Amino acid sequence: MISKKTLALSAALLLTTTSFTAQAQDHSHHDHAHHMSVSAGSTDHTGHDHTKSIEPNSLMGTHLHDKGEWMVSYRYNYMRMEDMRNGTNDLSDAEVIALPNPYAPPANLRVVPVDMDMHMHMLGAMYGVTDWMTIMGMAMYMKKDMDHNTYNMMGNKIGSFETSSGGIGDLKGSAVIRLYEGKNTQLLLNAGLSLPTGSITEDGEVLTPMGTTMTLRLPYAMQLGSGTIDFHPGLTYSGNQGHWGWGAQYAAEIRLEDENDEGYSLGNKHQFHLWGGYSFDNGLILGSRLSYTTQDDIEGRDTNISAPVPTANPDNYGGDWGNVGLFANYSPSHPEWQGHVFGVEADLPIYQDLNGPQMKQDYGLTLRWSYGF
Numbered sequence: 001m002i003s004k005k006t007l008a009l010s011a012a013l014l015l016t017t018t019s020f021t022a023q024a025q026d027h028s029h030h031d032h033a034h035h036m037s038v039s040a041g042s043t044d045h046t047g048h049d050h051t052k053s054i055e056p057n058s059l060m061g062t063h064l065h066d067k068g069e070w071m072v073s074y075r076y077n078y079m080r081m082e083d084m085r086n087g088t089n090d091l092s093d094a095e096v097i098a099l100p101n102p103y104a105p106p107a108n109l110r111v112v113p114v115d116m117d118m119h120m121h122m123l124g125a126m127y128g129v130t131d132w133m134t135i136m137g138m139a140m141y142m143k144k145d146m147d148h149n150t151y152n153m154m155g156n157k158i159g160s161f162e163t164s165s166g167g168i169g170d171l172k173g174s175a176v177i178r179l180y181e182g183k184n185t186q187l188l189l190n191a192g193l194s195l196p197t198g199s200i201t202e203d204g205e206v207l208t209p210m211g212t213t214m215t216l217r218l219p220y221a222m223q224l225g226s227g228t229i230d231f232h233p234g235l236t237y238s239g240n241q242g243h244w245g246w247g248a249q250y251a252a253e254i255r256l257e258d259e260n261d262e263g264y265s266l267g268n269k270h271q272f273h274l275w276g277g278y279s280f281d282n283g284l285i286l287g288s289r290l291s292y293t294t295q296d297d298i299e300g301r302d303t304n305i306s307a308p309v310p311t312a313n314p315d316n317y318g319g320d321w322g323n324v325g326l327f328a329n330y331s332p333s334h335p336e337w338q339g340h341v342f343g344v345e346a347d348l349p350i351y352q353d354l355n356g357p358q359m360k361q362d363y364g365l366t367l368r369w370s371y372g373f
């Protein structure tokens, strides 16, 4: 119902981004020496030099850029999911196939997800419109693979199969605006919008309980986008003291439409992150992160998704997760490598309370390269 308004908003955002891009090309000769001196000694800039920013590699919008400065980045994110759980109880295959199938027949679930690999390749660009506002855009390509076991009507395992999907995800544009700046601290507002460019109609070949194969619409978890225009608000507070740096971020994904073209919307998601790190003189930063995520289940339903598998049920999505991350960033001091940051981050779940039977997170890995100029 608000989709016309949000469409107009997103068009405006894209246009603004484009005009800033065009404008910035005239300024590509800006003074590098100025940026260096500002970030080296001044007290009125708290970490605009992104190579010195103590921030987890998996988070976005954690820093600003100086006016006229660009940053391009590539991030690779891998996430592994394995084994089933409901709430905080682990489920065996036997327990999953004893569960009723809401889209019967058959009366009970007959296909059990075993594991899932998710690969995301993210390309990003940031540009400092003014010293207190940076805009950014992000595009991603993703690949998902899920393995399953199929059981027949008697409850005997008859085989396994893998489904795969891949393609571009939802395009995202956002602004990072400084609301407050103290001596060693700053508060940033994050406001982003994503467009439903990722496919939500991926299908794949499945092994049925009858032992036949069929091509079906893949469950929600295997789709590549949300299908809705989403608002990505956030707040980031960070500070530094000598070699130490810390930060806190709230980031959310709010669906601006009640349902997408297939009749559903993913649950709203809220995340809280806390991190701290230490910056060594040689350009190495080591730090750790603590995160809490809560997400609602799916509202509505895609009627093309009705296989006897837990992932076909919109109620079996979302939950509460606690994660820890360990990150290392390195920006080489050699002049030829000025402005480059290389980063790695490992992610491990420490708490998972899931809304209905679904796969558990196993671990995640993020690699990052960014270059500011």
Ligand SMILES: [Cu+2]
Binding pocket: 050, 063, 064, 065, 071, 126
């Ligand atoms: Cu940046």
